[in-house]
Amino acid sequence: MIRKDDMTGGEIDSVIRRHVRRNFEDSSLLAEVGLDSLSVLRIAGELVPDPDQEIDPTGLATARTVADLRQWLRGLLTPAEGVR
Numbered sequence: 001m002i003r004k005d006d007m008t009g010g011e012i013d014s015v016i017r018r019h020v021r022r023n024f025e026d027s028s029l030l031a032e033v034g035l036d037s038l039s040v041l042r043i044a045g046e047l048v049p050d051p052d053q054e055i056d057p058t059g060l061a062t063a064r065t066v067a068d069l070r071q072w073l074r075g076l077l078t079p080a081e082g083v084r
Helices: 009-019 037-047 066-077
Strands: none
Touching (some): 009 037, 009 066, 037 066
């Protein structure tokens, strides 16, 4: 299990690569690299260490590129301000 405070961009990329079987760049469209909403939720499930954490799909709806996906995932892994 990956802890939130140990998460790096490289680890996020590593999990994405396990689900994508081709080369990709920040600007690659999720559909072009074979990522659909179910596979993206699987990626999020691997990264989120707390099985009770709610995954808000609102930001996911606007994710079109790999860079958008990374940003959304980082938002899931960043504790809300004021929450400890």
